[in-house]
Amino acid sequence: MIEPVITFDKDIYQPGDNVTGKVTLEVTEPLKARSVMINWWGFSRTMGITLTQFSRRSFVLGTEIAWVSKGGEDKIPCGKHEYPFSFSLPKGVPPSYKSLFGNIKYRVKVVIDRPWKLKTKVKKEFTVATTADKEIVKKFRNGVKWFTNYIFNTGIIFSYGPVKLSVYQPQNLYTFGESIDLEYRITNHSNVAVSEIFMDFSSFGHYHARSQLTPCKNHGLSCPLALDQRYNQNRKIGGSKLKCRVEPHSEGTFTLPFVIPEKAKTPTFESGLMTCGYFMEFGFKLENSSVRNKTMPLYRAIGNLPEEKTEEIKTKKQEVSEAVAPPAYQP
Template identity: 25%
Template sequence: MTTIGNMQTFEVVMDRLPPVYHPGEVVGGEVKLELNQSMKLKAIKVIFQGQASVEWDELTWTDMPKMAGTEVYLEETKTIFSAAGAFSKSLLGPLGSSLKKGAHSFPFECTLPTDVPPTFKGEFGTIKYKVQGVIERPWNKSNYVSQTQFAVQDVCDPSTDRGYRTPSVASKDKQTTRYCGLVSRSVELEARTDRGVYGPGDQVQLTVHIRNQCGCRITHTKATLTRDIIYRGKLKRKGSRKLQKKQVADVVVSTRGRGVDRRQNMQWTEPLAIPIDTPVTLKNSKLISVDYELKVSAKASDPRYDLDVYIPLRISNFPDDMGFPGQLTDIPSPLPSNTSFRSPRGMSPLSSNTSLPTPGATSWTSDRSSLSRDTRWGSPEGAAAQPAEAEEREWRAGLNMKGWQGC
């Protein structure tokens, strides 16, 4: 609100409180003006603006140049009041008509583009949106300006977004060969989330399966959700065109699980709470991007059997009438209860990084390849670890009967 001279009130009021809008929606409000006496003016305009700004100092061996950049997403001006001015014969220029004493209100609206990025505030950059009210005055006098900010929020609609209910899966295994090329040792790791999209304050239901058929012990497992923010800008010098990157990576949440004895199987289920102030995933900006990745690790007493898998996650907001996203109860179970392990004899010794497919699930392998193998994970959820020594003894006995004594 602005109070200047004969103006008692000059403010821009949004039609929502808090002023939060979604891409493609209509931003509306009104310019309120209260005058103590009549005032001459030419026009009243509103300016809708939205842009990203980045800036940081790049440390080099010789100096510390400043990197910066701007990207405009919204720039629109609308005239909400225009006065027919009379022309003066003097050198004072056009004269505006008078607006009467009292309270005045001028509504406005603007439709947001469907591809605008959400509001963001980071260490080296921001994405902001605002509405300016401008009173243009006659006689080349300076204009009166009042402004207010509003937020743009990206929304995931679970009823239309297929990625919301699709579990995310990543898997990897390591194998060693003995007995003239036959596989005798393997460690397999699979990590699964209950869905693909989460909101700030939500919980990621993580399920980890480990099948340890090697001779060493898995000492512990660990799950870490990391955020990767990348800022892009140019050198603040004339003629500079090349975009430079500034990357900021940090840990959002981390948890540690138990280990697995040799020749044992284990299932570990752990909820990961996303902080309520976590920024959402940001993709549709050339200067700022925000991505999330869930890393699940299995550390072995023999480093050769260490395994890491990565699951990209999406953080988004949800419609207000949906309630807290974690309250939905019709999400499909992340693991069928009738699955079982397959014998190591059915595995190919030539495959070192494979993906364990799940019907209806989006799967990533650790090496981003498309190789897959039909390996079923066993042990119903919550079941105890299952020893596999008897099966291996039977297999070794069969090899000895056939004359396989090693090479």
């Protein structure tokens, strides 16, 4: 018997969407069966936080009878059979996610129950992605620059003097693959020149050994669980650096370009079992020193933007590309 094939009408779904698709079964000879069932399931799971337990929480769960034998002796006739399915995703469910300590999956499974034989089971996952709420977009992408000020007392054994670092960002909400320009303003009160500026971009995951009613925010800094019931994982996935020079007792302003990595595929989200997102760390290096002076992690929202904002970014990219294009060759 050829295994059933599950297909979805869309590649990606949003919370609140109606998930639709079909199960295709090609039968080459009459197939004796009790039923054909279609199940769907969306869940989050954490594991590896403690040695003895893992935790799971379901978001959506359902079953549909696609075909059933009425007398126990019916057979599925030869030919191609298509069984459509449809179910709704609740609003507010988190996006698909996968990591070593936790994952969020959405899947559809078809089960063919055959007398005196093992059940035939085929499952297929589908992707759920979230889009930033329009109010969030309005708040964090409103044309107002976000800035951060830090004062570093440089030197390890002997003090070189303070350095003030101010970083200006165009907004506080970004999307995957977006190009941004970071403005660095350095006031060097030390007696050593600043030779390099940089920015590190990292992902983080905060995982619970058991689900909580209230999600943790800001990397789980206020997590109510004991240390052995939670786990934090950080991973650098991008960055940028620029050679520069700010002499002692002087000032300098520089632009550091950066592109949000495409590998940052999962939008920032919070749930009772895990909180996942991204943060930036800004910094500089002094001349003839390997020490990287950098800020505390600054958490930034990364996600899919509404269609109109996505079109604005594409238009801006096109305008920049045309502006820097070389003149046409003329013999």
